[in-house]
Amino acid sequence: MKLTVNGVEHDVDAAPDTPLLWVLRDLIGLTGTKYGCGMAQCGACTVHLDGQPMRSCVLPVSAVAGRPVTTIEGLSTDGSHPVQRAWAELDVVQCGYCQSGQIMAAAALLKVVNNPSDAEIDEAMTGIVCRCGTYPRVRAAIHRAAELGDA
Template sequence: MLTININGSDRSVDVDPATPLLWVLRDTIGLTGTKFGCGMALCGACTVHLDGQPVRACVTPVSAVGTAKVTTIEGLSADRSHPVQKAWIELDVPQCGYCQSGQIMSATALLAANPQPTDTDIDAAMSGNICRCGTYQRIRAAIHRAAELAAKEQS
């Protein structure tokens, strides 16, 4: 039995410690917002935060989580009120939407570390997240917009 903190709650799970965090989140706990795309940390669809840092849950054994706090898309806000979610809605970013949980988790981690990212910063932080629908141009705009929204919230 392992205990991990997910979205602010301690959850005990009875799984093989080698199981990737992704499948514990999706199949054991039922948090299906985090997606499976490649299984090799190539596409970013499974991005979650460990203590605020973006990680690919498909290659992170659940045993490696330890006491780190896991945040998934479901834990970002209760009401889509995170500035990144607001910007995503305002600019209508998603198409099929399948990659967007991962995109949003990568973007929130970027903005937490770098509140006013440049396009180059965005390229560096986001190029691990594939969007097969090609929403990149809107993601870029939405990250800049989220930075504005977050700055306003803090002022």
């Protein structure tokens, strides 16, 4: 089957019910998207499908054929995306495990709401679990990314 990931078309040989996460990591070699729980509960595996944040650990690869998928590697090749810049500027990352999911959810939010309120941020980020508790820094970084613009 053909998948378009980060603007590049890939031919993948996978069972239709294989989770997209494993296709991304094991067959395409994009390891920025993390496995956390395997049940769409933690958000570490968040990618964009048609611009919307989706949990790739439970999304069958057959559901994404012919639709654009963006992973953390596809936001920018050099860390220049406003969300990535804000994350670095405000030193959001602690252990880092959830951060690709956090960044992908934040980028999707800022595509829809260019200056989100705290309540909008909290709603958009619900379900992205950070075991280190960096939630205040995540919120601050989303506000900073909104200031930087062009998310």
